[in-house]
Amino acid sequence: MKRIKILIVMILALTGFNSCEKDELVFTAQEQGEFTFTNTFLDQYILTSATSANIGERFTWESVSFDAPTAVSYDLQGSISGDFSDMTIIGSTSNNNIAVTIGKLLSMATTAGLDNDPNTENPNMGQLHFRVRAYAGNDAIESLSSVQTLNVFLPEIVDNGGSGFALSNWGVVGSAYNDWGNAGADGAFYTTGDPDIIVSYVTLLGGAMKFRLDNSWDTNYGDNGADGTLEAGGADITVTAGTYKITVNTNASTYTMEPYSWGVVGSAYNDWGNGGPDAKFYYDHTTDTFKAGVRLLNGAMKFRFNNDWGTNYGDTGADGTLDEGGDDIIVTAGHYNITLDLKNGEYTLEAAEVLGVVGSAYNDWGNAGPDFSLTQVNPDIYVGDIVTLIGGAMKFRVNNAWDTNYGDTGANGTLEAGGDDIVVTAGKYRIRLDLTDGSYALNKIQ
Numbered sequence: 364m365k366r367i368k369i370l371i372v373m374i375l376a377l378t379g380f381n382s383c384e385k386d387e388l389v390f391t392a393q394e395q396g397e398f399t400f401t402n403t404f405l406d407q408y409i410l411t412s413a414t415s416a417n418i419g420e421r422f423t424w425e426s427v428s429f430d431a432p433t434a435v436s437y438d439l440q441g442s443i444s445g446d447f448s449d450m451t452i453i454g455s456t457s458n459n460n461i462a463v464t465i466g467k468l469l470s471m472a473t474t475a476g477l478d479n480d481p482n483t484e485n486p487n488m489g490q491l492h493f494r495v496r497a498y499a500g501n502d503a504i505e506s507l508s509s510v511q512t513l514n515v516f517l518p519e520i521v522d523n524g525g526s527g528f529a530l531s532n533w534g535v536v537g538s539a540y541n542d543w544g545n546a547g548a549d550g551a552f553y554t555t556g557d558p559d560i561i562v563s564y565v566t567l568l569g570g571a572m573k574f575r576l577d578n579s580w581d582t583n584y585g586d587n588g589a590d591g592t593l594e595a596g597g598a599d600i601t602v603t604a605g606t607y608k609i610t611v612n613t614n615a616s617t618y619t620m621e622p623y624s625w626g627v628v629g630s631a632y633n634d635w636g637n638g639g640p641d642a643k644f645y646y647d648h649t650t651d652t653f654k655a656g657v658r659l660l661n662g663a664m665k666f667r668f669n670n671d672w673g674t675n676y677g678d679t680g681a682d683g684t685l686d687e688g689g690d691d692i693i694v695t696a697g698h699y700n701i702t703l704d705l706k707n708g709e710y711t712l713e714a715a716e717v718l719g720v721v722g723s724a725y726n727d728w729g730n731a732g733p734d735f736s737l738t739q740v741n742p743d744i745y746v747g748d749i750v751t752l753i754g755g756a757m758k759f760r761v762n763n764a765w766d767t768n769y770g771d772t773g774a775n776g777t778l779e780a781g782g783d784d785i786v787v788t789a790g791k792y793r794i795r796l797d798l799t800d801g802s803y804a805l806n807k808i809q
Contacts (some may be wrong), residue, residue, distance in 0.1 A: 365567070388558060398425045398444050398497065399509045400458075405644070408515045410469040411514050411554070418635065419465040420513070426459055427497040428503045435497055439463070442492040445512070449520030453493070466614050469558035472515050487517040526553045527649040531561045531766065536583075537572030539602050540565060540808070547793060547806030549578050550610065553648040559614035564623065564646040566606045568749050568809055571599035574618070584616070592617055604659040606643070624651050624667050625703055631658065631694050644703060647740045653703040654715040656738040656745070656761060663691035666703060666710070671730065685710055698762045702740060716767070718796065722757030724787050725750070734763050743798040750789050756784035757804075759796065776800045 402423040410419070412595070427435050439453040443552045454461040471491050491513045498505040541547050550565040552574075575583035584596030593616040607807025608623035626641025633639045644653035667675035677689030685708045686802065692712075700715040720732025726732045737745040737759075759778070760768035770782030778801045791809040796802075 390430035422463045423460040438496040453637040539567040539572045563609040569604040630662035631659040723755035724752040724757040747794040748793040
């Protein structure tokens with residue numbers, strides 16, 4: 364038998380000059396399921412933090428009329444259990460649609476434990492449930508729609524093996540990073556353990572920046588009022604030169620920036636900071652570690668934060684464990700790949716082939732100091748920023764020696780062993796080499 368939710372009897376008194384008339388009007392609520400969603404749903408929704416800011420689904424539904432002279436409002440309700448005993452309100456509107464981001468769906472799925480439920484055959488798959496509540500007259504009249512179930516899949520938990528994070532499709536753009544997109548791709552953001560939080564580790568010039576989606580201006584955010592809140596198409600964000608960690612909450616549309624860099628310091632590198640800045644570490648999102656390719660001298664070294672002794676790590680016991688304020692790490696001269704695993708408090712120091720920039724454009728072909736070292740952040744992918752070049756020529760070589768060197772015969776953006784010198788103009792550059800296909804990029808940012 365059908366269940367009627369509410370029956371309201373309203374009596375309106377209409378008073379005239381010579382008589383009174385009473386009319387009795389009856390409003391009956393619709394039953395649950397008598398109005399439905401009108402949008403077309405997917406068979407499966409793939410949820411990743413990299414796309415958390417995108418619209419996952421726009422729920423639309425039929426208008427509800429209670430035959431009452433009052434506006435109708437709608438709540439989109441979500442449930443993990445399916446019986447709505449755990450109901451949450453996703454959004455409210457007086458219109459006939461509410462857009463829900465992938466980030467919101469991912470947050471619900473994570474809360475449901477879909478990424479770690481050992482009792483399911485595939486812990487990365489599950490269901491989320493939605494319905495609409497229509498109501499009028501200060502909640503005196505209401506109706507519930509039919510329930511729609513969404514099948515969701517969380518692939519990145521499988522892809523990353525729990526050790527790293529994915530590239531986000533958001534980026535840093537501006538005069539402070541890549542000449543507003545004219546000098547290479549935007550600075551990368553990475554996913555985190557929180558589906559609403561993405562982070563970027565970038566070295567910036569003094570200037571302005573914004574955040575945008577997919578290296579395109581269709582969706583971009585600035586900060587009107589410089590209050591840490593992001594607005595679509597908002598004002599440029601002014602920054603001073605430095606290396607930063609930028610954290611964005613895509614759900615709350617807020618961001619923070621903090622000076623953030625790890626480096627190698629010591630008699631083995633820069634005379635304990637008296638001979639220049641520390642050797643820079645670059646973030647590797649696939650392992651959630653920081654890496655540096657570096658040429659060391661015989662001597663001692665440590666790791667420190669923001670080129671300052673306030674936070675520094677050594678290794679008391681020489682066991683590969685990071686100890687805050689610990690003993691100096693003794694090294695012999697050579698070229699190394701260094702990995703900092705801050706999450707587990709460990710580091711590795713491995714002899715390696717370190718690529719570097721050499722030339723009249725940088726160090727007088729090696730006569731005026733060591734090459735500018737590049738860091739292998741992923742297999743065969745080398746990066747370096749920011750290097751200041753003068754007008755002239757350059758090449759890439761391994762371990763400050765000519766045994767293995769690369770140039771560009773034909774100036775076509777492809778490296779050849781022993782190839783022609785690469786001619787450059789003066790400026791500041793970000794460099795990226797991909798030895799899997801021999802490509803390279805010299806992105807002049809200033």
